[in-house]
Amino acid sequence: MTVEAHKESHGFQTEAKQLLHLMIHSLYSNKEIFLRELVSNASDAADKLRFEALSNPGLLAEDPDLRIRIEFDKDAGTLTITDNGIGMSRDEVIENLGTIARSGTANFMQNLTGDQKKDAHLIGQFGVGFYSAFIVADKVDVFTRRAGADASQGVHWECSGEAEYSVENVEWPNRGTRVVLHLKDDAKEFADDWRLRSIIKKYSDHIAIPVEMLKQAAPAGDDDETKEGKAPEFEAVNAAQALWTRPRSEVKSEEYKEFYKHISHDFDDPLTWSHNRVEGKLDYTSLLYIPARAPFDLYQRDAARGLKLYVQRTFIMDDAEQFLPLYLRFVKGVLDSNDLPLNVSREILQKDQNTDAIKSALTKRVLDMLDKLAKKDADQYQKFWDLFGSVMKEGPAEDFSNKEKIAKLLRFSTTHTDDAKQDQSLEDYVGRMQEGQKNIYYVCADNFATAKSSPYLEVFRKKGIEVLLLTDQVDEWFVGHMQEFDGKAFQDVAKGALDLGEAENEDDKAEREKAEKEAGALVERVKEVLKERVEDVRATTRLVDSPACLVASDNDMGLQMRRILEQAGQTLPDAKPVFEVNPNHPLVQRLDQEQDEDRFADLTNILMDQANLAAGNQLADPADYVRRLNTLLLELNR
Known part of the structure; x- marks a missing residue:
């Protein structure tokens, strides 16, 4: 039967050209890995044939003994890897060999640094194993026929590592795939029996089907029974047992x-x-x-x-x-x-x-x-x-039965350490809790620096109480499902009224009550100014060095989670924060003395906006904040 060649040339996509260029210029630090990749591909083809043969046993009938064969020709400078697995149709050849790293070439290219040594470590995450062939070959031929197809439906794919490849129909009698590498001058070492056997034993001994090579010829002078014209004999080089x-x-x-x-x-x-x-x-x-x-x-x-x-x-x-x-x-x-x-x-x-x-x-x-x-x-x-900490924090919400096991594996940054490394366990935290402390305190922020300098930590620093610094986007969602560990409830230091439990002594309670009483009139004045912007105003002992802060109500969503959902395009119901003022701060004391109500309103709104900024929020009206601040600065020069 005559086969119509129907030869076509195709160009690689732009990203693929760049990636192929990198492959050809030896991104791999170890050239011999190419053979591991090609043998693995051949093994996968055998696995896929076995699976399809479950519903169509005839696919295996023409050649039931699955194997991979490796041959070389020193004189021609070629290395050939042949399998009798599932094979490929013409469309599959174009799809699988014509598009490098179909699942993520663009992402791959974006992550390249320009440093070949570093970039080499990115290889392997996008299914580009076949293209490792171009590390040692300046031309690659692939001959293949899909299982169950007629011999006339064979396909020949050819590429010289340039911008294009060609595909044509050929007569191909055998099911499976043959990959022929035309070795570069500096890769002729791979046209060597001992070298190939050592690579196969090193990387592919676990392959579940035989990886075969020609039996080595007996030394001259031995009683050699081989006859001229006898079919070459192959032997398995690997253990051929699933590891x-x-x-x-x-x-x-x-x-x-x-x-x-x-x-x-x-x-x-x-x-x-x-x-x-x-x-x-x-x-x-x-x-x-x-x-x-x-x-x-x-x-x-x-x-x-x-x-x-x-x-x-x-x-x-x-x-x-x-x-x-x-x-x-x-x-x-x-x-x-x-x-x-x-x-x-x-x-x-x-x-x-x-x-x-x-x-x-x-x-x-x-x-x-x-x-x-x-x-x-x-x-x-x-x-x-x-690498995987943020993903592990999804666990308590998804796997309630293993919540405690997962919790023991979690790691965090805390005020106990000076760097951003998340290396403190919840067991470590609980072991360092102060006498009388009932809660595990945490603060959420966009990054470590913001969390570390958060005004919500001031009273905790003063008392030496450790606080978890949560900076992953999943954190607020995680603690909402975790709720407690070892009988200790999680408490957001930026939500609700401050509760230090038994860690708050009698002097602290007296100071808090005194502050609330003395600031009563100021709180009412501030509440009148901010009534459209806040749910409530109260005096606080949570702050030491800052004049004011915003906190969410006990039942409201935290400020960090709210920002994340809004950025994701979700419409959320309005939730006004609680505005807390520090009566001991000079700015608040100065505010309390202000008699001009317009000026009092300006100063109050400036404090409110500053508290918003300190919480990591964006101002609803930045221009208004700048106007008020400029007015205040001009008055200072009078």
């Missing part, structure tokens, strides 16, 4: 690390992992990893996530999200279960009671793994928290 099926005692740390890189396409070692076999009411094996680097889509809650799911050693899906809660979406790994149907689908998974039981067990295992890391290696746990 998670092996006993933990037989798996080395380096093998666990390489397997993580295989399933995640990451280039850094994981922070930690847990390999576990469960037998009994449920029968499954899990291998879970905590990455050492956060993906760019970590905060996109609808992004692809989840574990690689196998059922009875048969690959089912890449992103089985049903087995871990959303706040643990950074976890990578493999789940292999004997208790799920082979014809499993996402709908069945969502309703299956075994799925819920496995999800509960895996969630506890991840939390225990993190707890163990925190106790065993504080530095590594701090690295984890810096």
Whole structure:
């Protein structure tokens, strides 16, 4: 049968051209990694064929023994990787090989720094493994045919690492994909039997199907039974056994690390992992990893996530999200279960009671793994928290049954430390609480500097009471669901009347009562001026160095959460703050002495606007504030 070539040339998208240029100029610090990536792609193709063969057994019939073969030609300077997996159609070739990093090339390019060494660490987060071939090759040919398609539907993709690639139809007798690398002059080392075998053993020993190479020729002079014309013999170079099926005692740390890189396409070692076999009411094996680097889509809650799911050693899906809660979406790994149907689908998974039981067990295992890391290696746990802390704070709202476990893993900045590092646990805080202190105090702000200098902390500093400094956008939402820890309620220092509990002695109470009494007349005058802007006015002992502040009512949304929701475009009901004045501050005392009511109103509104600014809010009428302030400054010069 004659095949019409139908050859077309296509251009890469702009971002892809830039990325391809970087790949070609050796962003990888270790060139040999290209082989790991291509072998991993071939292994994925075999997994996908197994899955499709569940509903269409005929796909495997033409060649049932799945394998990956690696061949080289020293004279021609080529290296060939062939698999008999799922293969690709013409459209799939254009989609998968014609668009680099479909899920995020633009984001990737935005995060490049211009420093090749630093930029190399970004590779692997956008599915660009195939393009690592151009590190060692100046031209790549891909020949492929999708399983079940006719031989006349083969496809040839060709690219020389420039701005364009070509695609044409070819006659291709075999199912699967062949990738031919035309090696650069400085990469001819990879056309070597010993070099290739060592790379395969190092990076791909765990691949669950054989990675084969030609048997090495017997030394000259030996009794060689090979005959001229005999078909070449291949032998498996790797162990060809799924790593998670092996006993933990037989798996080395380096093998666990390489397997993580295989399933995640990451280039850094994981922070930690847990390999576990469960037998009994449920029968499954899990291998879970905590990455050492956060993906760019970590905060996109609808992004692809989840574990690689196998059922009875048969690959089912890449992103089985049903087995871990959303706040643990950074976890990578493999789940292999004997208790799920082979014809499993996402709908069945969502309703299956075994799925819920496995999800509960895996969630506890991840939390225990993190707890163990925190106790065993504080530095590594701090690295984890810096990467994924904000996501972990989503946990108490989503996973009530594990709220206490999650709470013990949380870390915060506090007034106890001088830097912005979030390294203090709630257990640390409770252990340092003063005698008589009943609440865990916190303040929310946009950043550490604002939180640290907040006027709401003044009385707490004076009394040496520690306050949590919460600067993540999720924090106010988190404490609203957490509510308490170890029997201690969370208390926002910028909300409601100040309550220091038993930490307030008799002298403090007497001072507060005296201030409220003496400032009664002033409070009424201020209330009359600000009646349209505030819910109430009161004297306070919360402040030491500041003249005034704004606080939210006990049942109102905090100021930080309010700003976040408004910025997100949500319409919120009006909620006026409470204006608190410090009767001991010279400005407030001066205000109390002012007889001119117009001037009193101007000074009061200036204090109100300053309190707004100190709380991190924007002024509703900045021009009015500037006018009042300018008037005051001019009067000072008279």
